[in-house]
Every structure is written in C-alpha cells, then in structure tokens.
Amino acid sequence: MDLEVLKHSARWLEDGHRALLVTVVKTWGSSPRPEGAMLAVRDDGHVMGSVSGGCIEDDLIDRVRQRGIEQTKPEAVKYGISAEEAHRFGLPCGGTIQLVLEPLTAASGIAELCAAVESGKLVARTLDMATGAAHLEPAQATDGVLFDEARLLTIHGPRYRMLVIGAGQLSRYLCSIAVGLDYQVTVCDPRVEYTDEWDVPGTTIVRTMPDDTVMDMKLDERCAVIALTHDPKLDDLALMEALKTPAFYVGALGSRRNNAARRERLKEFDLSDAELARLHGPVGIYIGSRTPPEIAVSILAEVTAAKNGVSLPELLQVEGAKAAREIAGTGEVCGV
Structure with a gap:
C-alpha cells in the first residue's frame, strides 16, 4: 500500500x-x-x-x-x-x-x-x-x-522476507497473498519442471538447493520460511538450516503423521530440542481448509500471528484442533 x-x-x-x-x-x-x-x-x-x-x-x-x-x-x-x-x-x-x-x-x-x-x-x-x-x-x-x-x-522498503520452498500450485496462491502483505518473497525449487512455469509477479525464483539458499539469504528475525514440496529431500534440507537461524517463523506442510516423521528425521541433523520446537507443523491454523487458496490463507494467518507476537491457542492450530475432533468424535470443536 x-x-x-x-x-x-x-x-x-x-x-x-x-x-x-x-x-x-x-x-x-x-x-x-x-x-x-x-x-x-x-x-x-x-x-x-x-x-x-x-x-x-x-x-x-x-x-x-x-x-x-x-x-x-x-x-x-x-x-x-x-x-x-x-x-x-x-x-x-x-x-x-x-x-x-x-x-x-x-x-x-x-x-x-x-x-x-x-x-x-x-x-x-x-x-x-x-x-x-x-x-x-x-x-x-x-x-x-x-x-x-x-x-x-x-x-x-521490504522489511520482511519470506522464503518458500517449492514452486507448486499452493505456492502460487501463498506467494501472491504474501506479496500483498509486503513480504519480499523468494521461491526456491531446483526442479525445472516447476520453475520454468513460475510467473507470479513480485517474487524471485531461484533454482539452487534449499539448504544453500537458506544460508545464502542469511535469514534474520524478520524472515519466514515455509516448506511446501512434500518432498523430504527438499523440505528437510531447508528446515535443518532454517531452524538454526533467528527466523521468526519456520513451517512445513504435511499431515500430523508426516510431520512427526519429519521431526524424527531432523533429529539426525544435530538439531536441539529447542530448535525442533520452533517448527510449525502441520503448518497453518485450523479453518477446515481444503483447496490451495484456503490452505494459503490458513498458513499466512499463522505466519501473521507469529509476526505480530500473537500466541495462538492449541485449538486453532491444525494438530490440536484435529486431535480434539478425534477425541470428541464429532465434526466440530467448540465452534471451530
């Protein structure tokens, strides 16, 4: 604006x-x-x-x-x-x-x-x-x-930076909104079949490996990193380096089971418990999102809360909300 x-x-x-x-x-x-x-x-x-x-x-x-x-x-x-x-x-x-x-x-x-x-x-x-x-x-x-x-x-100028791993369909919606939120957006994906078709205005596309990209960007406390490829060979490379930085938000897409497995894998990269605790996953807040645009809104809502220093209750987080639904055995959690 x-x-x-x-x-x-x-x-x-x-x-x-x-x-x-x-x-x-x-x-x-x-x-x-x-x-x-x-x-x-x-x-x-x-x-x-x-x-x-x-x-x-x-x-x-x-x-x-x-x-x-x-x-x-x-x-x-x-x-x-x-x-x-x-x-x-x-x-x-x-x-x-x-x-x-x-x-x-x-x-x-x-x-x-x-x-x-x-x-x-x-x-x-x-x-x-x-x-x-x-x-x-x-x-x-x-x-x-x-x-x-x-x-x-x-x-x-662009006071906040965002690194998005993966140039797929979800990334297109997420990056378009992030540009409107005044982020300087970099998209990292070494897969040419995705990057050759990338055309989201206001973003920068790089084809380097994710861990190299994280280190090259020298992430600070005004940076967010979001891994969206579903490919451990790419997402994990970014996360293992990003979690060591002061970035205010580090998150990864995936189910609760996949995120639990991801945390176990990341332990092999000598990440401390405190560093692993910084990982947001499953990424986003629980709004019942199913389509890529809805998932993008969910993710950026959580990023915005973290940026503004707002601590979200467990029932708004994907993992907490879905766990509560299973315990209650219903389709709703306190109106969420």
Whole structure:
C-alpha cells in the first residue's frame, strides 16, 4: 500500500499536479492505522492510501477541494484530541492521531524513493520540516517512525522476507497473498519442471538447493520460511538450516503423521530440542481448509500471528484442533 501511495504521488507530480503526502507520525489510545501509514491527496481531491477509518481522509479531501494545497512547507496536525473530535473523526476509545502534512515538490525525492523501493532496497527518508527537502540513505532492517518536530524519519522498503520452498500450485496462491502483505518473497525449487512455469509477479525464483539458499539469504528475525514440496529431500534440507537461524517463523506442510516423521528425521541433523520446537507443523491454523487458496490463507494467518507476537491457542492450530475432533468424535470443536 505504501508503495502505491508513493507511485501515485510521483505520477501526479510528473503530470503537473500538486500533491499532499500525509503520514501518521504518532498515535495515542486506539487508532485505525499504525505509525508510518500514508495517504496522498491530489490537488483536485483524488486520494490514494489511508490514515484512518475514513473520516480524517474526508476532512483532508474537503480541505484540499475548498482551499487547494496552499502550504509550501510541511506541518504537523492532530486529530481527535477531544472525545467529540474522536467521535467525529472515527477514532475509537478517544484516540488521538498526529499527522505530518507534506506538500510535495521536486526536493521531496519521491521518484527516487519509488525507484529504490521497487528495486528491493530498504531506505530511510529524512524530511526537513523547515525546508520541505528530503534525503535518502540505506536503512537497517527495522520498522520505526521518528518525529521530533524538526524532522521526520520514515523507513520504506521490504522489511520482511519470506522464503518458500517449492514452486507448486499452493505456492502460487501463498506467494501472491504474501506479496500483498509486503513480504519480499523468494521461491526456491531446483526442479525445472516447476520453475520454468513460475510467473507470479513480485517474487524471485531461484533454482539452487534449499539448504544453500537458506544460508545464502542469511535469514534474520524478520524472515519466514515455509516448506511446501512434500518432498523430504527438499523440505528437510531447508528446515535443518532454517531452524538454526533467528527466523521468526519456520513451517512445513504435511499431515500430523508426516510431520512427526519429519521431526524424527531432523533429529539426525544435530538439531536441539529447542530448535525442533520452533517448527510449525502441520503448518497453518485450523479453518477446515481444503483447496490451495484456503490452505494459503490458513498458513499466512499463522505466519501473521507469529509476526505480530500473537500466541495462538492449541485449538486453532491444525494438530490440536484435529486431535480434539478425534477425541470428541464429532465434526466440530467448540465452534471451530
């Protein structure tokens, strides 16, 4: 979404329009959008992106349509300071949101920022509130928005990476959704009969062996690894290396029986009990999924929970839910 906001902003400037870039820099209480969320408003009221549930957008659009983009320098504004304003602007629980309104110019460097992000770079953009000029520099793999009234620093680019083992049908659905979730997706499959037909936009395909790929990628705590081939010769190679890394999620497709056998095999690769305990398998949450698109949603729901630090109850996990069904002898588990 952020990239689309930036790309539209750059295009509007190129076409001779004025544009206002709006960035969430701080929130208090509940807020519909996180810090760093962006909205672009064109001088005729067209918009791209979101900074709230809609009411703040409406106010900003009305302001631009009534008065145009008058300002020449960035300014900070707050919405929802009072309970009445919080209700008016759709901020729940009396929340407050602070925004930076930035009139874009050539000095904003939006086209350069778009080019850097589209090439897969992680970039820090620092905006000078006094002049409106911005400069770019390489960033570390970290989230964060820093605003001290004098400058605004934002991070742009693929902050999370995902390695998918296998280029089969399920991988196509999973990777398409993962790209939309802002992952930098790499698909590893040495089998040419699969890779020759791979054409999912926004992903990178590699034909190296999975263990080599894991080591080459130097996985960190912002990485997820998902093995989907059903072939132990490929999946196990990736898992035995991935479980030794700080990756926040490592999972493998397969039945409960296959995953139990996989864990036994992985013990032969000198993995510790703590490392083996990190393996998610059967992968995904239990939603009764049967088709590849449904299985992809199930897997990415579990990945998202892990990414956000949410511990899922056992009944939502595939193994726990199916075991409970067998014990109960029915087709439902507490409504799941």
